[in-house]
Amino acid sequence: MDRKGSRSSRRRPLKKRPPPNRHQIEQEQVSTSTLAKKLKSGENIDVIVNPSLGYTIINFIDVFSSLSNYVKCKTCGGDVKFGQSSIRGLGFKLVVECASCDSKSINSCPCTDNHSYEINRRLVFSFRMLGIGGQGIKKFCGLMDLPKPGGQTTYDALVKNIHCAASSVCENSMKSAAKEEINLTAEADNIEKPRGLTVSGYATRSKKGLFSLYGVASLIGYHSGKVLDVAVKSAYCNECESMKTKANTAEYEEWNRRHQCDVNHEGSADKMEVDAVREMFSRSQELHDVKYLNYVADGDCKIFKDIAESNPYDESVKKKERIERVPSGKNESLDDLIWQIAPKTNFSNAKINEIAAFVATTIFNDGHRSLLDILRILNVSIGPRTHDMCVEEDVSRVSIGNVD
Structure with missing residues (x-):
């Protein structure tokens, strides 16, 4: 075999792509664009209301410090402590720790297909509907003693997701x-x-x-x-x-x-x-x-x-x-x-x-029920409160229109 042939027969091993870091996970756009393409192609995207979904703001340290005094490990009966890991914006994993057993983790909110926390998409979308952008969200989270919502790159990526979803629903x-x-x-x-x-x-x-x-x-x-x-x-x-x-x-x-x-x-x-x-x-x-x-x-x-x-x-x-x-x-x-x-x-x-x-x-x-379609394309779960708000807004809109 000639030199050219021998050289072509020796292929360099493919470099493994490094896994996304915690910020890049929240910036993913594949899941949104996939659902948007399905909608544009004429495929029906069902809006499903999850009756068990709902959010409540709590003081994490006070609540879970007190809770640990009343909860025991189901496996060994020992004491447990609660902590947080994989914190990205307002999303995190609730970690249940036991000195004798392996720790267990629970997502604080539903995740998209690519494991980003949907609460961050919901946050940016909700504030955008109120005419408030990234700096306003940051100030809100600071005044409410909530975690930082993420940097500018993450915010821009979430806006791109919203743009993709809104564009497809509008079309x-x-x-x-x-x-x-x-x-x-x-x-x-x-x-x-x-x-x-x-x-x-x-x-x-x-x-x-x-x-x-x-x-x-x-x-x-x-x-x-x-x-x-x-x-x-x-x-x-x-x-x-x-x-x-x-x-x-x-x-x-x-x-x-x-x-x-x-x-x-x-x-x-x-x-x-x-x-x-x-x-x-x-x-x-x-x-x-x-x-x-x-x-x-x-x-x-x-x-x-x-x-x-x-x-x-x-x-x-x-x-x-x-x-x-x-x-x-x-x-x-x-x-x-x-x-x-x-x-x-x-x-x-x-x-x-x-x-x-x-x-x-x-x-x-x-x-306003069309907002539910946009949230669905964003891979955001829809609870009864979100659904009811959209229905009430439409009833109010029709009433005002009739008065006019």
Whole structure:
């Protein structure tokens, strides 16, 4: 055998990948993305309410020090002590120690398929729904004498998980809304399948005026009153800004090679909504296999002009004057939902604004019970209190809507 052949026959042994450290376990994203893909493919993801699940805050040292005075080892009858191990954020293992027997450990909360504590996902998701980010969570945990919630890298990874889950549930919600709109249009026009749909556009920005860095636009079905598509425009990337000082360095080149920039808009803030609506029109056939052939607008509408000039279909889009069937009050509730999750008073990056748009859309279309779907994709167990809260919020929402 020649030298080349002999060399190729001797393969180097594969290096074993080191196991993830305690921080990396909480940063895993595989389980979320797997369930998100299943949902997007049309597979049903059941939301199961676990009646035995519930959380209570206790003083660990006082409670378990007292408990050890009353509890004996089941195996040998000796005294036991309680401790903690594998502490990651608010999750840990409760360790039962006996001087004569092997110690036993119990997870303080359910774990995901990849062994990360679900309480940390629940914590970040819950605070994000209240419009509070990582620094607020850290301050809350400090004031409550709770363990530190984890570093910035862990927080960012958990936000990516929430983004993945919210995106998939939102996409599923908009697909269902489009099907409903198609059926309602066919029924109203007394035809089997409509040539196109009538939609109205709605846009909102993180700040008023010409200096807004982020904008959200949506298209709402005329008959269903539900969001059929949503787009978030970003004129700013936090990572790009922070890495400017390291330009022309090896670190910068490595970062730039793997960086996915948040910027998807160039030009004035006024142009955000125009570009977003044009983008949504251009993808209507890909998303919903339908055309938006009628656009509801007032007077001299620059958005409609842009749609007409872009010519997204093989036939023209017509403008309809604003009509009562698409209520402005409901649009305002969508606006409120978005900025409750990403408050205008705080700086939020593109990913947070997208989460806000996705979650707001699902609540707008399907109610707060859609939050249970997001938690399910996040591999978070759902207890009766979480379920009941979502139901009560929806009842309250319907009551307020009826008063309005």
